Amino acid sequence: MDLEKLLARIEYLENNRRYIQKALDMVLSLGDFQENIDKGDAPLTILQQAESRIRHLIPFEANTLYLADEDNSDFIPAVCIPSELKHFLADEVAHMINQGFFAWAIRERRGLTIDSKDHSRKFLLHVIATYSRIRGMFVGLLPDQKQSLPDTSLTILSIILQNTANALESLAFYNFLRNQNQILEKRIEERTKALEDSNRQLQQVLKIQAIGTLAGGIAHDFNNILFPIIGYTELSLDEIPPASPAQGFLEEVLKAANRAKDLVQQILTFSRQNGQERKPVHVQHIVKEVLKLLRASIPANLEIIHRLDEDCGPILGDATQIHQVIMNLSTNAYHAMQEIGGALDISLTEVDIGYEEPITGTGIKPGRHLRLTVKDVGHGMEPAVMERIFEPYYTTKEPGKGTGLGLAVIHGIVKNHGGDIRVTSKPGEGTTFHVYLPLMDRSPAEPEAPVPNVAKSGNEHVLLVEDEKQVIDMERQMLERLGYRVTARTSSHEALAVFGAQPDNFDLVITDMTMPHMTGERLARQLIEIRPNIPIILCTGFNEGITEDKALAMGIRKFVMKPVVKNDLALTIRAVLDRN
Numbered sequence: 001m002d003l004e005k006l007l008a009r010i011e012y013l014e015n016n017r018r019y020i021q022k023a024l025d026m027v028l029s030l031g032d033f034q035e036n037i038d039k040g041d042a043p044l045t046i047l048q049q050a051e052s053r054i055r056h057l058i059p060f061e062a063n064t065l066y067l068a069d070e071d072n073s074d075f076i077p078a079v080c081i082p083s084e085l086k087h088f089l090a091d092e093v094a095h096m097i098n099q100g101f102f103a104w105a106i107r108e109r110r111g112l113t114i115d116s117k118d119h120s121r122k123f124l125l126h127v128i129a130t131y132s133r134i135r136g137m138f139v140g141l142l143p144d145q146k147q148s149l150p151d152t153s154l155t156i157l158s159i160i161l162q163n164t165a166n167a168l169e170s171l172a173f174y175n176f177l178r179n180q181n182q183i184l185e186k187r188i189e190e191r192t193k194a195l196e197d198s199n200r201q202l203q204q205v206l207k208i209q210a211i212g213t214l215a216g217g218i219a220h221d222f223n224n225i226l227f228p229i230i231g232y233t234e235l236s237l238d239e240i241p242p243a244s245p246a247q248g249f250l251e252e253v254l255k256a257a258n259r260a261k262d263l264v265q266q267i268l269t270f271s272r273q274n275g276q277e278r279k280p281v282h283v284q285h286i287v288k289e290v291l292k293l294l295r296a297s298i299p300a301n302l303e304i305i306h307r308l309d310e311d312c313g314p315i316l317g318d319a320t321q322i323h324q325v326i327m328n329l330s331t332n333a334y335h336a337m338q339e340i341g342g343a344l345d346i347s348l349t350e351v352d353i354g355y356e357e358p359i360t361g362t363g364i365k366p367g368r369h370l371r372l373t374v375k376d377v378g379h380g381m382e383p384a385v386m387e388r389i390f391e392p393y394y395t396t397k398e399p400g401k402g403t404g405l406g407l408a409v410i411h412g413i414v415k416n417h418g419g420d421i422r423v424t425s426k427p428g429e430g431t432t433f434h435v436y437l438p439l440m441d442r443s444p445a446e447p448e449a450p451v452p453n454v455a456k457s458g459n460e461h462v463l464l465v466e467d468e469k470q471v472i473d474m475e476r477q478m479l480e481r482l483g484y485r486v487t488a489r490t491s492s493h494e495a496l497a498v499f500g501a502q503p504d505n506f507d508l509v510i511t512d513m514t515m516p517h518m519t520g521e522r523l524a525r526q527l528i529e530i531r532p533n534i535p536i537i538l539c540t541g542f543n544e545g546i547t548e549d550k551a552l553a554m555g556i557r558k559f560v561m562k563p564v565v566k567n568d569l570a571l572t573i574r575a576v577l578d579r580n
Contacts, residue, residue: 287308
């Protein structure tokens with residue numbers, strides 16, 4: 001990579017870092033924002049607070065906020081920065097309303113990028129609305145030459161404007177009711193307290209949702225950064241003589257990049273967007289890993305007793321999520337005993353659940369199951385507490401020591417694996433959790449042909465679709481070195497046109513999932529309509545709403561998580577083409 005490209009890449013990464021940092025600042029300060037705008041004595045004060053936050057988050061060249069006038073169904077400009085562009089912005093806003101863009105924004109309830117009247121600039125239009133009514137709108141002029149904003153910034157912008165709409169709603173409600181008599185004021189006081197409780201819960205949900213969305217977005221962008229790093233490093237290793245000192249340096253770069261790849265998968269697991277397929281998992285191995293971590297971290301006055309059946313068969317699941325289940329239950333158990341001491345008892349065995357057994361009443365299917373038991377001799381739980389332990393945000397821990405999400409998430413993971421979780425507890429006697437997970441069928445499977453671990457080349461014609469230029473350049477070089485003929489396109493519409501002109505000219509299509517104007521999923525559907533037997537590989541940095549099962553059901557041959565190394569990509573291509 002020459003110096004000019006390297007400097008451009010550094011500038012790109014720095015710009016993204018600034019956007020992400022500002023988005024994080026916004027997330028962490030939303031609570032203060034709600035507190036400040038709730039103290040405002042006029043709608044203008046609320047809008048000024050919102051404009052200040054938006055200006056810190058996104059460097060618009062100019063922006064304006066409007067209030068809805070319910071008496072004449074019009075919009076009144078309230079805040080305009082800078083003020084000298086007030087008439088220019090008012091003219092553009094009138095054009096947006098006349099062209100129906102504002103009605104479109106109401107339907108979408110998100111930020112829309114819209115061309116100016118002369119199509120030379122871009123505006124961001126976003127309504128300020130609660131679930132019941134429109135309170136105003138925000139219009140921002142993007143800096144010259146800038147065409148779009150990062151999804152992370154748009155997500156936080158939507159949350160700020162949602163808070164603004166809620167505050168305006170609360171203010172209007174207060175002005176309407178403040179002159180009522182004492183009885184009505186008493187009712188308002190009770191209702192206000194209930195609304196405050198609901199608002200705190202809403203803020204918690206929004207904060208977690210925003211952080212999860214932000215984490216997924218960061219991981220997705222980081223995957224697109226990692227992909228060319230890994231790919232170009234592998235290409236460089238092919239060019240360097242084995243005796244060269246640079247080969248060792250590049251191998252270390254590749255190791256570090258693969259560690260970063262694993263870290264991204266952890267982030268995606270947190271945001272529940274990893275989209276990875278489930279595989280056979282031996283739970284006894286995961287329990288042993290958890291026991292090592294527990295032994296190094298729990299107090300010495302706690303004993304660990306474990307009884308694991310080494311012959312337990314595998315389940316079909318996600319190893320990371322199963323690790324989370326075991327770790328969470330074990331951690332809760334030793335927290336219950338950390339003051340009084342005792343023994344943490346973990347056991348794993350196979351059980352056969354028949355139709356006549358009470359356990360079938362929980363909704364799991366009869367048959368062979370794995371039963372994981374985590375038992376403590378701590379303080380136990382009252383029946384009223386046991387009834388609520390799987391509810392989101394319910395916790396018996398002190399403020400700041402628990403989110404109330406742990407057992408709710410564990411319950412969801414177990415249910416998604418087709419299993420069930422049961423609990424028994426008595427005050428002063430401890431608590432026992434039983435987790436049931438269905439075992440895989442042990443019937444003999446057809447022997448699979450051995451999969452080569454060395455990539456094979458080919459000479460077929462591949463249509464490659466990816467909107468990131470650096471990524472598609474790297475992929476094209478990688479495929480050409482493997483012998484394939486490559487037609488590369490950065491636009492879904494262009495790729496569809498090329499394929500439609502000569503559908504029999506291509507042997508394989510490799511497309512990214514997240515692309516502007518037309519997603520990889522929609523592109524694949526249209527390609528299959530043109531030529532039903534065309535092999536397609538769909539690549540994604542995270543799960544944007546399509547699962548591997550869904551992709552395979554619609555005719556896509558392979559569902560690949562980015563970043564993918566050259567050898568794995570080559571093996572995937574050959575597996576698809578040879579099977580075809």
